Amino acid sequence: MMYCKIINLNCDTMLKTENLTVGYKDYVVVENVNLHVKEREILCIIGPNGAGKSTLLKTIATYLKPKKGVVYLNSQIIHDLTPKKLAKEMAVVLTERVNPGNMTGYDIVAIGRHPYTDLFGRLTEKDNEIIINAAKSVNAEYLLNKNFFEMSDGERQKIMIARALAQEPDVLILDEPTSFLDAKHKIELTLLLRNLATKNNLAIVVTLHDIELALRIADKMALIKNHKVIAYGHPEDVMKKEIVNNLYDLDNANYNEIIGYFELKNNKSNLKSGNRIFLICGAGTGVDVLRFLTKNEYNVVVGILHKNDVDYIVAKTMELDAIVEEPFNPISNEKFEEALRELRLSDIVIYTDFPVGEINIINKKLVEYAKTHNKKVIEYNGKITSLKNMLDDILD
Numbered sequence: 001m002m003y004c005k006i007i008n009l010n011c012d013t014m015l016k017t018e019n020l021t022v023g024y025k026d027y028v029v030v031e032n033v034n035l036h037v038k039e040r041e042i043l044c045i046i047g048p049n050g051a052g053k054s055t056l057l058k059t060i061a062t063y064l065k066p067k068k069g070v071v072y073l074n075s076q077i078i079h080d081l082t083p084k085k086l087a088k089e090m091a092v093v094l095t096e097r098v099n100p101g102n103m104t105g106y107d108i109v110a111i112g113r114h115p116y117t118d119l120f121g122r123l124t125e126k127d128n129e130i131i132i133n134a135a136k137s138v139n140a141e142y143l144l145n146k147n148f149f150e151m152s153d154g155e156r157q158k159i160m161i162a163r164a165l166a167q168e169p170d171v172l173i174l175d176e177p178t179s180f181l182d183a184k185h186k187i188e189l190t191l192l193l194r195n196l197a198t199k200n201n202l203a204i205v206v207t208l209h210d211i212e213l214a215l216r217i218a219d220k221m222a223l224i225k226n227h228k229v230i231a232y233g234h235p236e237d238v239m240k241k242e243i244v245n246n247l248y249d250l251d252n253a254n255y256n257e258i259i260g261y262f263e264l265k266n267n268k269s270n271l272k273s274g275n276r277i278f279l280i281c282g283a284g285t286g287v288d289v290l291r292f293l294t295k296n297e298y299n300v301v302v303g304i305l306h307k308n309d310v311d312y313i314v315a316k317t318m319e320l321d322a323i324v325e326e327p328f329n330p331i332s333n334e335k336f337e338e339a340l341r342e343l344r345l346s347d348i349v350i351y352t353d354f355p356v357g358e359i360n361i362i363n364k365k366l367v368e369y370a371k372t373h374n375k376k377v378i379e380y381n382g383k384i385t386s387l388k389n390m391l392d393d394i395l396d
């Protein structure tokens, strides 16, 4: 406690960087980094390839010396700690594929006990218990007797994390732990990290490329670009459209903070055909169609949607033309007239099986108008394959 006061740290803070500059020889990769992580918190570091995420993690993990600044671990200057003391407080899982030879899952997890064993590396009954518990906590007990080289990438990753947990650290550092994993195992592993932070009181620093998953588990995000942390804080505060678009220099897509992911932009300069398609939808029934039409560069206008409708949120992110009404307001005559004008200019009308209520019933009139005014009308039946076939028939 006294020590915390002397160096002016919040004692909850397990890991802190202060004006940290990282890099190689004369090359500054990221400068002036000020981050802090408390117990039960996950800090996700994201950024484009080559931004310096791994360099930053490797410096925090003491594999590299800082060019400037300090990293504190439990209030101690991390680069001054002995390897043994460091290994008891912080564990690191890097991306590199490891080749440990003829070792079982148990042998690998047992390496995590080295900072605690005697000169001969003998494992006690307590060490054995900790090894098994570490494997259990990542659902990898079944891998303890299996050879490491016979495991899948996901299983190896679990064993490497179990090895880190066997160190009984306060802080866990992981560099791209999901990089070799399929969708299911990515989700499983990120949820596991969330559980480890919450239930094992760990402070976790992790780099992830998958921002959708990062958003779901992070307490804090640090966004790195152009040698700097360009945004840092609660994910909900920092993951805004302009910031994320800028982070990845997006040209053909937009980030949407409500969806927590990207949508392709409707590329008007590269249309598949000049035929204009009017899409009538609502309550999320149009999302698949919007994605299909945008991906295939059709000329689309959508309506009449309420501003709080997920169909509108997606259409807006795609920068599509849309006829829009205020949330919960019945669609006005003015908007109906606007939609009719657009509909007259369209060659094809697609409508989905959207739910109808007082505020959007007028959209049914649009469908009727299209049917009785010589438009090619497609009722979307929930199958993109049939929609595609019908469009191909019309446009051929």
Ligand SMILES: Nc1ncnc2c1ncn2[C@@H]1O[C@H](COP(=O)(O)OP(=O)(O)OP(=O)(O)O)[C@@H](O)[C@H]1O
Residues within 6 Å of the ligand: 024, 027, 029, 047, 048, 049, 050, 051, 052, 053, 054, 055, 056
């Ligand atoms: N050992 C090294 N010596 C010199 N420069 C390096 C070294 N390792 C990485 N770099 C450079 O440092 C910069 C940051 O690399 P780093 O691997 O930290 O980025 P990253 O954000 O983790 O990238 P990625 O998302 O592609 O893994 C890059 O320009 C890279 O070429």
